[in-house]
Amino acid sequence: MNNTDLPIDEKSVVISIKNLKKSFGSLTVLNGVNLDILQGENIAVLGRSGSGKSVLIKIIAGLLKPDSGSVKVLGQEVDKISAKELQALRLKLGFSFQSSALYDSMTVRGNLEFPLVRNKRNLTKKEVNEAIEGVLDDVGLLDAINQMPSELSGGQRKESALPVP
Ligand SMILES: Nc1ncnc2c1ncn2[C@@H]1O[C@H](COP(=O)(O)OP(=O)(O)OP(=O)(O)O)[C@@H](O)[C@H]1O
Numbered sequence: 001m002n003n004t005d006l007p008i009d010e011k012s013v014v015i016s017i018k019n020l021k022k023s024f025g026s027l028t029v030l031n032g033v034n035l036d037i038l039q040g041e042n043i044a045v046l047g048r049s050g051s052g053k054s055v056l057i058k059i060i061a062g063l064l065k066p067d068s069g070s071v072k073v074l075g076q077e078v079d080k081i082s083a084k085e086l087q088a089l090r091l092k093l094g095f096s097f098q099s100s101a102l103y104d105s106m107t108v109r110g111n112l113e114f115p116l117v118r119n120k121r122n123l124t125k126k127e128v129n130e131a132i133e134g135v136l137d138d139v140g141l142l143d144a145i146n147q148m149p150s151e152l153s154g155g156q157r158k159e160s161a162l163p164v165p
């Protein structure tokens with residue numbers, strides 16, 4: 001059975017947002033957002049510039065705090081968990097910034113290696129290399145592994161800024 005045919009229950013809901021509100025001063029950006037994203041679903045959030053798409057994703061990733069409402073990711077309320085729990089949860093989230101967050105002075109390999117080594121200290125050098133080469137191969141960028149971000153196209157920069165699982 002396809003996941004989309006399943007009844008919505010806690011098990012299949014990966015991201016659950018209820019009555020989410022966020023304002024900056026007098027500017028109301030999110031005014032009661034409700035959204036359930038199920039395992040295996042691909043969701044695109046559309047809206048004009050400044051309508052709050054990035055604010056929504058930053059709240060999901062725990063980078064911004066909601067004013068009210070509930071945001072659960074993999075069953076955990078991102079606003080209520082400790083910094084350590086949030087860090088562990090972030091390792092399970094893929095997040096690409098709107099402007100690719102690459103270190104200009106590091107090669108593509110260096111950019112992928114830095115967070116991987118920092119966050120998963122138990123990986124061997126071989127495992128790190130395999131993970132990096134695997135993810136670059138997946139997006140057709142293996143040949144660019146030793147290139148600097150300035151040598152990549154905009155699309156390639158975004159692809160190489162995706163986190164290594
Ligand atoms: N940290 C912040 N402090 C104050 N205002 C903010 C902050 N972040 C976003 N905003 C405001 O919230 C509104 C929504 O911004 P957001 O970045 O979510 O837009 P967006 O939908 O992603 O737009 P775009 O399509 O241009 O990327 C904008 O008016 C923006 O100025």
Ligand SMILES: [Mg+2]
Pocket residue numbers: 053054055098
């Ligand atoms: Mg945006």
